[in-house]
């Protein structure tokens with residue numbers, strides 16, 4: 517079963533997992549009206565490998581490196597820049613082909629790749645073998661996984677050991693011959709209710725007195741003591757929206773409580789080696805920010821497209837100041853793409869594992885996050901206030917008033933009034949809706965806050981070298 521069918525995937529989620537939303541326990545995440553949007557989005561990862569188009573199938577399915585058996589490409593460990601490039605293309609195509617976000621295996625394998633790179637650096641054979649065996653388990657069962665990294669964190673000004681109680685960060689509370697017992701809570705975990713497995717990684721560097729917090733492991737979502745508390749994502753489309761060809765997609769985030777959960781030893785990848793928590797968190801962040809850049813490119817391409825489309829339906833595409841604004845939108849998108857390509861071309865290696873350039877990856881993510889709201893503002897400006905005040909599709913369909921709308925809401929003769937309304941609806945969805953506000957926050961915080969990127973840029977940059985050049989030019993000896 518190296519590649520599962522969408523139905524096998526859906527069936528695997530009916531496993532007695534503990535999931536809550538709107539104050540209720542959810543019996544079946546595949547049929548619940550909101551959660552099923554997430555599981556159907558995730559099911560895309562099992563639909564695309566079934567494609568009859570060999571170009572699509574070969575992107576999502578790769579040969580097992582030893583047996584040649586078909587496996588999900590997510591379960592190939594990147595060894596070369598080409599591997600990273602293929603992964604980027606796969607993530608981008610998953611969005612272009614299904615209209616959804618990437619599905620979850622991306623974040624989970626960002627964790628797993630970081631675990632493997634860290635095990636390589638530690639030189640601890642036991643962890644390398646466990647990570648490798650876990651990878652084989654994922655390959656053989658084609659499991660959907662999510663990455664549980666962000667802890668609830670409590671008082672942000674205090675480190676884990678200084679908090680008022682010990683449980684603001686996931687930590688080891690006990691161990692026995694079968695495994696370790698963990699307690700704590702992770703939050704904002706994308707796609708958790710649609711995943712088979714949770715992969716846990718520390719969110720930050722831990723110090724010697726915080727060794728219990730230096731823990732990484734994998735467990736099935738349906739493990740005793742694991743509870744998912746979900747915030748609803750996008751619901752069913754409203755009949756008031758003008759229809760679109762885009763399928764209704766979205767993933768649901770969850771807070772995950774670990775209530776004294778037993779993790780078997782063979783699924784433990786870091787246990788109290790606090791010295792390696794930084795490397796693990798840092799390497800995860802690089803992989804994950806690169807994944808972010810990958811999935812954001814197709815999202816902003818379509819945003820740039822809507823900027824031009826809405827200018828056209830309003831008859832404004834040739835106006836000077838609108839063209840200036842369109843040039844800013846397109847430069848934003850193309851800069852992101854160029855940085856993504858540059859990150860692939862300057863990788864770093866841990867043993868034979870290839871990681872995209874940490875410096876350029878963080879620059880790309882910061883570029884995306886820092887300028888996103890400006891681009892939203894530019895599109896709102898080009899589109900006009902109608903993206904918040906337009907009559908609904910229900911009014912459009914009412915014969916008493918339809919003709920008024922048809923008559924008065926036309927603009928450029930290149931488009932019918934209904935075409936204009938559909939483009940305005942899409943613009944509304946992208947820059948003036950509850951979903952677009954969610955995306956603005958996602959842009960700022962998901963994959964780490966902008967300060968985290970600034971910190972990594974400074975660590976990775978040749979700034980000191982540049983200072984020395986300036987000192988030498990000033991006739992001053994460089995200092996350490």
Ligand SMILES: Cc1cc2nc3c(=O)[nH]c(=O)nc-3n(C[C@H](O)[C@H](O)[C@H](O)COP(=O)(O)OP(=O)(O)OC[C@H]3O[C@@H](n4cnc5c(N)ncnc54)[C@H](O)[C@@H]3O)c2cc1C
Nearest residue numbers: 663664665666672673704705706958961962963964965967
């Ligand atoms: C939609 C979405 C999806 C996500 N998906 C996932 C996922 O799948 N898996 C996962 O593990 N995480 C996920 N995240 C979490 C994401 O990585 C975090 O939101 C991010 O790291 C910021 O953490 P926080 O939200 O706790 O904010 P906070 O840490 O509370 O940060 C708020 C602000 O305070 C600043 N700050 C925080 N601590 C300090 C300090 N000690 N000193 C100075 N300044 C500080 C930050 O820089 C920021 O400006 C997701 C987040 C979102 C919004």
